[in-house]
Amino acid sequence: MNKTFKIYAVIFIVVMIVFALFEVNKTESTDWRKNFKTTQKSPFGLFVFNNEINDLFKDKIKKKKNQSESLRLL
Numbered sequence: 001m002n003k004t005f006k007i008y009a010v011i012f013i014v015v016m017i018v019f020a021l022f023e024v025n026k027t028e029s030t031d032w033r034k035n036f037k038t039t040q041k042s043p044f045g046l047f048v049f050n051n052e053i054n055d056l057f058k059d060k061i062k063k064k065k066n067q068s069e070s071l072r073l074l
Contacts, residue, residue: 030042030043031043032044038050
């Protein structure tokens with residue numbers, strides 16, 4: 001191996017270590033706002049419930065495509 005290859009290899013390894021350190025120290029933010037949307041996968045989203053509702057209630061529930069905007073929880 002020649003000298004320039006070793007220098008490039010060391011620089012590449014150092015850059016990869018720096019990127020890994022930045023990635024490890026990055027904090028993930030969770031959206032804890034209440035949204036109750038069937039498309040959101042946030043903690044208060046209803047994505048899983050929407051997908052599993054037929055198995056939970058054995059097809060006794062009818063889904064509505066569009067709900068009225070006037071029905072809101074206060």
